[in-house]
Amino acid sequence: MNKKRFVLIVVVSILTALSIRVYNDYRERDLVDLIPYQPKDFLWIHFTEDRSKVGDGFFEWESRDQESADELMDFLSQYRVKRIDEDTYNQFLALEENFETTIYHRQANPAIVHSMENYVHILNGKYYEVVNGPIDIEWIKTYNEKWK
Numbered sequence: 001m002n003k004k005r006f007v008l009i010v011v012v013s014i015l016t017a018l019s020i021r022v023y024n025d026y027r028e029r030d031l032v033d034l035i036p037y038q039p040k041d042f043l044w045i046h047f048t049e050d051r052s053k054v055g056d057g058f059f060e061w062e063s064r065d066q067e068s069a070d071e072l073m074d075f076l077s078q079y080r081v082k083r084i085d086e087d088t089y090n091q092f093l094a095l096e097e098n099f100e101t102t103i104y105h106r107q108a109n110p111a112i113v114h115s116m117e118n119y120v121h122i123l124n125g126k127y128y129e130v131v132n133g134p135i136d137i138e139w140i141k142t143y144n145e146k147w148k
Contacts, residue, residue: 028131031079034122035113037069041105045069048100049144059102061148068147069103075143079135081120081128089119089127097137099144 045068046059053060063069096116103111112123117134121127 026083028080028082030077031081031120031128031130032073032077034081034126034128035073035076035103036108036111036124037073037103038105038108038111039066039070041107042066042069043104043106045072045104046100046102047072047144047147049140051098051100059100060144063147065147072101072143075139076135078132079130080132082131084119084127084129086127088129089121092116092119099137099140 044062044064046062047068048054048058048060050060093116096118098114098116100114101112105111114121114123115135117137118130119128120130
């Protein structure tokens with residue numbers, strides 16, 4: 001009897017832990033909480049507002065001024081997202097304006113984010129829908145011109 005009870009407790013514990021993990025992954029969250037930006041470890045930022053302007057390069061501009069990264073993160077802090085699957089994200093990839101940013105750090109891995117008006121891909125393999133969007137693309141264009 002004790003062995004069956006132990007097995008039941010273990011199975012229930014594992015199912016509970018998995019349920020909590022799935023719930024946490026798919027709950028609505030602040031966008032900036034998901035972007036691995038480390039201000040104290042900042043090196044530089046790459047930004048691209050329009051891929052067609054890049055040509056053979058990888059980005060439109062680069063800055064070693066931490067204020068540029070802080071300003072972008074402050075802007076993105078107003079948005080909340082909810083996780084979606086990759087197929088849903090890919091359906092809209094060519095339909096919306098998009099921008100890309102990579103923030104490099106001394107010690108931590110770079111924070112790489114591809115964003116559209118209503119969808120975000122954080123390059124850790126996770127895709128999100130902006131639930132209180134769309135992201136203000138006009139602000140992004142102004143930001144791009146300011147720091148270019």
